[in-house]
Amino acid sequence: MTQDIYPFPLKRIGIIGGGQLGKMMAMEAKKMGFYIAILDPTPGCPASQFADIQLMGGFYDKAQIRLLVEQSDVTTYDIEHIDTEILLELEAEGHSIHPSPKVLATIQDKLIQKEVLSAGGVPVPRFKRLDSVNTKQFADFGYPCVQKTRKGGYDGRGVYVVKNAEGAEKAMQAVSMIEEFVDFEMEIAVLAARSTDGEIRCHPVVEMLFDARANICDMVIAPARIPAEVEEEARRVAMKAIKVLGGVGIFGVELFVTRDGKILLNEIAPRPHNSGHFTIEACETSQFEQHIRAITGLPLGSTRLLSPAVMLNLLGEPGFNGNQLIEGLEAIHRIDGLTLHLYGKLTTIPFRKMGHLTVLDADAEKALQKCYQAKEIFKIKGEESL
Numbered sequence: 001m002t003q004d005i006y007p008f009p010l011k012r013i014g015i016i017g018g019g020q021l022g023k024m025m026a027m028e029a030k031k032m033g034f035y036i037a038i039l040d041p042t043p044g045c046p047a048s049q050f051a052d053i054q055l056m057g058g059f060y061d062k063a064q065i066r067l068l069v070e071q072s073d074v075t076t077y078d079i080e081h082i083d084t085e086i087l088l089e090l091e092a093e094g095h096s097i098h099p100s101p102k103v104l105a106t107i108q109d110k111l112i113q114k115e116v117l118s119a120g121g122v123p124v125p126r127f128k129r130l131d132s133v134n135t136k137q138f139a140d141f142g143y144p145c146v147q148k149t150r151k152g153g154y155d156g157r158g159v160y161v162v163k164n165a166e167g168a169e170k171a172m173q174a175v176s177m178i179e180e181f182v183d184f185e186m187e188i189a190v191l192a193a194r195s196t197d198g199e200i201r202c203h204p205v206v207e208m209l210f211d212a213r214a215n216i217c218d219m220v221i222a223p224a225r226i227p228a229e230v231e232e233e234a235r236r237v238a239m240k241a242i243k244v245l246g247g248v249g250i251f252g253v254e255l256f257v258t259r260d261g262k263i264l265l266n267e268i269a270p271r272p273h274n275s276g277h278f279t280i281e282a283c284e285t286s287q288f289e290q291h292i293r294a295i296t297g298l299p300l301g302s303t304r305l306l307s308p309a310v311m312l313n314l315l316g317e318p319g320f321n322g323n324q325l326i327e328g329l330e331a332i333h334r335i336d337g338l339t340l341h342l343y344g345k346l347t348t349i350p351f352r353k354m355g356h357l358t359v360l361d362a363d364a365e366k367a368l369q370k371c372y373q374a375k376e377i378f379k380i381k382g383e384e385s386l
């Protein structure tokens, strides 16, 4: 056993990506006594508010990635679209990078991710590799199905539902895969963290509601309104998936609950996840603290839910660009149990994630009503009308 004695600051953590997830990681890490360096191309990016230093550079800038990793005791990331080649090289040189670049490379490619999980016995929708995009491949697979680009998709970009032959004609000309269209009852998510000594802990299972206009996650309800056995199965599937993938840190596991109560895994993010923001106010250990604990070799924290909660994503109002003009700030602060998070992005664009708010209420339905109320009155507009 190693001695439980540390110098201060405890460790230097490098974070690739300085968006809202990087910011909230950095906030927790600073609170806990770590030194933070971030790599991001945007001056004044959200995480820079809590970083000791920012390196300027993109996520495929091998030289800057090397510089960050070499000056950090451990490196992590808040985004999965990163050059894995350089990360694999640095890991092989003995640098500590969590989750491992090997896991990141598997997850980055939605097809490889599904192949690895499915081979490991994790339930996933039926899927097929698309070697070329032609209507016959869709017809052979069967309609309705969903075409997904293998790499680079996010917030629903790179996902295309193909209902029939006519839809197949308009398929994306991209390196992609197809899977069966799951006529799900509900979309749920679980945050699962693994520590350096292999312990896995899950946060409560949550329900995701989507904004129909942009097919983007809009609200998250904790706990999900599902029977105990479905919740148990969701945790089991999430833990199994993390075991199959390997790696240290927190993972956002997105799942479908089918109409007959079965769980199918949709996708995994190797980082804190939008569906886990409620944990900041509602759980004994937030997803961000859990991630920092995991990657720095500390024991995982308790994931106990302190109160039911609903999180609302604050998306840039459609029709506006530019410097933010925020409406309803005073009004939402009259809602009991509400906490506002504004990420500090310099400009808004339609449906950009600008912040979120969380409402705690002993009665989850009341928390949901308060969120609907907040959604009505709070708008992030921009100085330029489109």
Ligand SMILES: Nc1ncnc2c1ncn2[C@@H]1O[C@H](COP(=O)(O)OP(=O)(O)OP(=O)(O)O)[C@@H](O)[C@H]1O
Pocket (backbone or CB within 6 Å): 125, 146, 148, 153, 154, 155, 156, 157, 158, 159, 179, 180, 181, 182, 183, 184, 187, 210, 216, 217, 254, 266, 267
């Ligand atoms: N096989 C499927 N059947 C039905 N709906 C699906 C399927 N796959 C994806 N979807 C819908 O499309 C959404 C986005 O898909 P997915 O999560 O794969 O893409 P993404 O762009 O990587 O996601 P994110 O919004 O998490 O960044 C899902 O949340 C779900 O609503």
Ligand SMILES: [Mg+2]
Pocket (backbone or CB within 6 Å): 254, 267
């Ligand atoms: Mg998704």
